[in-house]
Amino acid sequence: MNKFIVSPSPHTYTGESVPKLMYGVIISLLPALAVSVWFFGIGMIIVTFVSVASSILFEYLIQRYILKVKPTHLDGSALLTGLLLAFCLPAIIPFWMVMIGALAAIGIGKMTFGGLGNNIFNPALVGRVFLFISFPVAMTSWPEPGQWMHYTDAVTGATPLGLMKEGLANRTVGEIMPELPSFLHLLVGRTTGSAGEVSALALLLGMLYMMYRKIISWHIPLTILATVAVFTGILWLANPDRFADPLFHLLTGGLLLGAIYMATDYVTSPMTRKGMIIYGAGIGIVTVLIRVFGAYPEGVQFAILIFNGFTPLINKFVKPLRFGKEVKHG
């Protein structure tokens, strides 16, 4: 007599998997990677390669020899962390610093919490902030774009946000603007800054791809961008000499990369649509507060990490709309 497999329903599945989702995000990052390689050349290639390779290697070593679990270094998540970390570093940072950043991202950001799915903070951002605190000079030496063959001896300059921050100490926005890259350059990515965050167009293209593949929904990125636009817009209308316009804020710094790729990290962002909107609005507000009133020219990384910390709380209190009202039974 035949004996068949007996298991509870359902008996069919979508065929979606964690690696498929991760590689979907990775594919969406390729345009931004291509633009960065075009503008920062060999440096970007080295930083990306070192970051990705060491993220995967550290994930394997930690799982195999310290945690003694089955390594999952090829599921795409370590590759993605490495890629995102490389995207927020200067293309001329020494390679050993990149390795330290990858160790912080994977080791501190991910594995100490129990690996994929259990981390509270976005690993790539943990790596970035770790480097930012440890090597402040190297982390703020931004190469000028268009230096293909230079790695360690490139000409460096301040980012548009940095110029704005310094300039506003004694000049008006109108006086500073001519020294900054045009909006067209900001759109395509011909500007100083972290390697992968410079091209607004490439990042937006990646966002559209992820939305098309239903990897992310619009709720987090668009709420962040809208909040930043509205908040900076109010400031700008109140005093255009003191505050830059919303478009400048949207196109500069790590805002797009953060809103599209860091804040939408599944594990560290809220589960409900309502929760995502609260989270996005919070990140937008804190980003502007840090940029405009804080000590750093750039704020999105800290804003995201802060709200990563709020995610469990948001999940606890913001519930989806349940089907059916409560009914009282006698």
Add this chain to the structure above:
Amino acid sequence: MSLRTFSRGGVHPPEHKLSAGNKIKELPPPEIVVIPVSQHLGAPAKVLVNRGEQVKVGQLIAESGGFVSTNIHSSVSGKVLKVDEFMDSSGYRKMAVQIQVEGDEWLETIDRSDDLVRNSVLPAEDIRKKILEAGIVGLGGATFPTHVKLMVPQGKTAEYLIINGVECEPYLTADHSLMLERSEELFSGIQLLMKGLGVEKAIIGIENNKPDAIEKMKKVVEGSRIRVQGLKVKYPQGGEKQLVQALLKREVPSGGLPIDVGVVVFNVGTALAVYEAVMKNRPLIDRVVTVTGKSLKKPSNFLVRIGTPVSVLVKEAGGLPEHTAKVINGGPMMGKAFSTLDIPVVKGSSGILLIDEQEARRKEVKPCIRCTKCLSVCPMGLEPYLLMNLSEKSLFERMEPEKVLDCIECGSCSYTCPSSRPLLDYIRLGKAEVGKIKRARKAV
């Protein structure tokens, strides 16, 4: 015009309606049938026959064992071989009557002609009585006794009758073929149900992937107070609460029934059984079953006597394909797997689905990455990932306020999970434990 559907969640599994358009084929009685006495929700029926006794087709062999219970009739004529426990689709051995088939002798009271009878003069009370006597249960798979549903509780009123012709499970086509081939009888059955229930309005909900059925039913009900409504294809639209919302924009309250918003829902197969019981004096002794699967030679819709072994159906559909690893009673989303073909077709068997080896095994369970897919597909607005976490840690008392009892077990969450997490398995466990906690609280 955008088509109606329910508002929250839902998935769209690939359809594979392999047997669609295949005419219903009536199978002759097999050599031996095994007729379980619990083919319905509620108490098992009480056996009335003894070993060695001769029975006829349509003869009562077990009578209703309580308020929520119903009658069981012999589907064949012949000799009672055994009254004993046999394995049924639950995988457990349960009381059943085994009959050796001899000839095909029917009770004389049953009208076996094909003549269409319409416009019953029977009062509502008699309609309900006939339905009770005929042992009719919900044929969509839930098998709730139909006569109980027709008794509207005090303080509530039925305004609408909804006929469920959605058939949202991939692969299944039994209801589809009924709507195409038995539409006139269905129309009559729906009118009987309206009368039995005392409602003026009825709606037949059919998903848009069955345009021929929509057209046919529209033509048949023309000029009556019955309306046919096409629906967007989305699973689990066949769920009562989802269907009521899709058709009437009314939300059945948490912990409530459709009657709480003035609606009673029946499956199309049930409406046909009601026609046959009331107009033809014919108890529920057979049903249409889809037999299907990608490797099966002849996916079919069979009219089968209750109690026929599943092995007979598979043989008729071209034999068991070589690499079959799973046999499912029902569709791939909500059906139950069983371990052998040696179990009988019962009133709730809507389909037999055979699944090949490569699809049958579950994938390795990976950690939850909180991708929110389970949450966005849940039609009840629950948080499957959270419910599974709580259940895994045995934090059952925290599952009740999270509305675990609202889960309709549609399986959309497990279906969609990229980490292959057995969400529904743990939610079912949680539902059972929360049920225990609630009962214990009542007992105190």
